[in-house]
Amino acid sequence: MSKTAAIIGGGVIGGGWLARFLLNGWDVRLHDPDPEAERKVGAVLAGARRALPMLYDRALPPEGRLTLCGSVAEAVAGADWVQESVPERLDLKHRVLAEITAHAPRNAVIGSSTSGFTPSQLQEGLSRPGAVLVAHPFNPVYLLPLVELVPSAATRPEVLDTAKATLTGLGMFPLHVRAEIDAHIADRLLEAVWREALWLVKDGIATTGEIDEAIRMGFGLRWAQMGLFETYRIAGGEAGMKHFMAQFGPALKWPWTKLMDVPEFTDDLVELIAGQSDAQSGHMGIRELERLRDDNLVAMLRALRQRDAAAGALLNAHEAAMAQPLADTVPLITVRRTVPVDWTDYNGHMNEGRYGQVFSDAADAVMAHVGADAAYIAGGNSYFTVETSVKYLFETHAGEAIEVATRVTTGAGKKLGMSHEMRRAADGALLATCTQFLLHVSLETRKSCPPQPEVLARVEALAAAHREA
Ligand SMILES: NC(=O)C1=CN([C@@H]2O[C@H](COP(=O)(O)OP(=O)(O)OC[C@H]3O[C@@H](n4cnc5c(N)ncnc54)[C@H](O)[C@@H]3O)[C@@H](O)[C@H]2O)C=CC1
Ligand SMILES: C[N+](C)(C)CC(=O)CC(=O)[O-]
Numbered sequence: 001m002s003k004t005a006a007i008i009g010g011g012v013i014g015g016g017w018l019a020r021f022l023l024n025g026w027d028v029r030l031h032d033p034d035p036e037a038e039r040k041v042g043a044v045l046a047g048a049r050r051a052l053p054m055l056y057d058r059a060l061p062p063e064g065r066l067t068l069c070g071s072v073a074e075a076v077a078g079a080d081w082v083q084e085s086v087p088e089r090l091d092l093k094h095r096v097l098a099e100i101t102a103h104a105p106r107n108a109v110i111g112s113s114t115s116g117f118t119p120s121q122l123q124e125g126l127s128r129p130g131a132v133l134v135a136h137p138f139n140p141v142y143l144l145p146l147v148e149l150v151p152s153a154a155t156r157p158e159v160l161d162t163a164k165a166t167l168t169g170l171g172m173f174p175l176h177v178r179a180e181i182d183a184h185i186a187d188r189l190l191e192a193v194w195r196e197a198l199w200l201v202k203d204g205i206a207t208t209g210e211i212d213e214a215i216r217m218g219f220g221l222r223w224a225q226m227g228l229f230e231t232y233r234i235a236g237g238e239a240g241m242k243h244f245m246a247q248f249g250p251a252l253k254w255p256w257t258k259l260m261d262v263p264e265f266t267d268d269l270v271e272l273i274a275g276q277s278d279a280q281s282g283h284m285g286i287r288e289l290e291r292l293r294d295d296n297l298v299a300m301l302r303a304l305r306q307r308d309a310a311a312g313a314l315l316n317a318h319e320a321a322m323a324q325p326l327a328d329t330v331p332l333i334t335v336r337r338t339v340p341v342d343w344t345d346y347n348g349h350m351n352e353g354r355y356g357q358v359f360s361d362a363a364d365a366v367m368a369h370v371g372a373d374a375a376y377i378a379g380g381n382s383y384f385t386v387e388t389s390v391k392y393l394f395e396t397h398a399g400e401a402i403e404v405a406t407r408v409t410t411g412a413g414k415k416l417g418m419s420h421e422m423r424r425a426a427d428g429a430l431l432a433t434c435t436q437f438l439l440h441v442s443l444e445t446r447k448s449c450p451p452q453p454e455v456l457a458r459v460e461a462l463a464a465a466h467r468e469a
Helices: 012-023 037-055 072-076 090-103 119-123 157-169 186-202 208-226 229-235 237-253 267-281 286-307 310-322 352-369 374-378 453-468
Strands: 004-008 027-031 066-068 081-084 109-112 132-137 146-150 173-176 332-338 381-392 401-412 415-424 430-442
Touching: 004 012, 004 072, 004 090, 012 027, 012 037, 012 081, 012 132, 027 072, 037 066, 037 286, 037 332, 072 090, 081 090, 090 109, 090 119, 109 157, 119 132, 132 157, 146 157, 157 173, 186 208, 186 267, 208 229, 208 267, 208 286, 208 310, 229 237, 286 310, 332 352, 352 381, 352 401, 352 415, 352 430, 352 453, 374 381, 401 430, 401 453
Parallel strands: 004 027, 004 081, 027 066, 081 109, 109 132, 146 173
Antiparallel strands: 132 146, 332 401, 381 430, 401 415, 415 430
16 A cells, blocks of 8 residues: 655655655645645646656656645644645744644654754654654655754654664665754754855855865766775875875864854845846756756766766666566567667757667566576676667657567577567557577676577567467
8 A cells, every 4th residue: 555645845855855755656635725736736746757767777656646636634634754844944843744744644854954943943842752752854855865863862763763664764864863963964064065056155255156076076076986085085095084184184273263253144146146146047947957957966866876986876776676576578669768868869859779778677677577587697697688679660758668578589598589579668669679689698708508498498488478469
């Protein structure tokens, strides 16, 4: 049975949570009194529907059902997870959390997206504080994995455990913040950079554009893959962190930061920053910027997936957990996926080489289906493709869902023949066909040889079934 999330507040962050849950197969019930909420959430969801499936090499589970609710009580009824994402005002959060805790099921996890309040502050005056913890996400919630989980002493331990397991199941990275502090861990760091950046603009040292270049051309690239401490360890050379600290330790006493001081928050400061930001990026709408950000994030995360590093390793594990055995249909549906943005070439469509990749994935699925899986290959046997012929019939583009239907045409001795049809899932348009011929090989001799009897039996049975159908 599918699970249900209640999203209370459907702005930038609530909309992102809603998309993350829905696209992972959860039903979602939204409450937001803003008459524009449905439209706003729809825009976030459209972006997520395009971006999130591109991260994976297999289809996500069927999308859950979205219901708009007129009250908090209606939204949280029957929910397994309630996520409060109303504006960052403690009085409002208290009012909303009191309503949530009064009506939510006793075993529901109640997370707050707060950027800065501690769970103890949020729990003040609640009749059932034990279900509440901070679950602080990062924008865009449907793509970035990090969620800071901050329980208080009053949070029931099983709530934290359930929260960790649930978020992992959604492809997210729950970071248990062990102490309650204002702004948790990540926002402490972000706030430090933000304050320094405001000073640099206010003092006329740099523009908003120059500061963004300073980040994205340099340390921003390093942080996504190794963070701060590992990066600086390398910067210490062969002597590592000790040398790094010896060299840069004295700088702690030099005027390298203004953090002991904060810029005064005035209308002039707002005008200065907003004016420069408009000059820098005002030629693009917010939805256009979001799409640019999402496409770049997808491409970067997919690169990290290939390296099985940082957030890429997390996504690989999430994809492996979603794997389902192939259904024994005729034809076999060997590939179900979305065309990712990094497969687009200079002609603005999926590059021809990627058609080959898709058909190669289809053949791998057949191999696993007949028992020539990772364990079989580790045992020294495999199949090599010796002939492929592809007909390119139609273009396909980033964000489109595609499927491959495969028939086994030959299954005799060391020979395995297949024919594939690649179709666009939305309208069934035939995009390409492929015939493939594989030979069974010994990985030791690198020469062809008969398969192990159990694999041969499955190959023969499959070919017979596909011939008859
Ligand atoms: N915007 C960001 O970058 C991040 C924000 N957060 C946190 O997420 C929370 C929400 O922030 P945003 O989404 O940015 O704000 P937002 O202003 O975009 O959205 C807040 C939504 O809450 C709705 N709302 C107001 N009162 C409500 C009520 N009584 N019941 C239900 N809905 C109500 C509003 O209509 C609005 O749609 C805040 O606690 C914020 O600190 C966390 C991570 C990042
Ligand atoms: C600016 N902010 C404090 C709302 C930022 C966050 O809380 C996290 C994010 O997504 O940057």
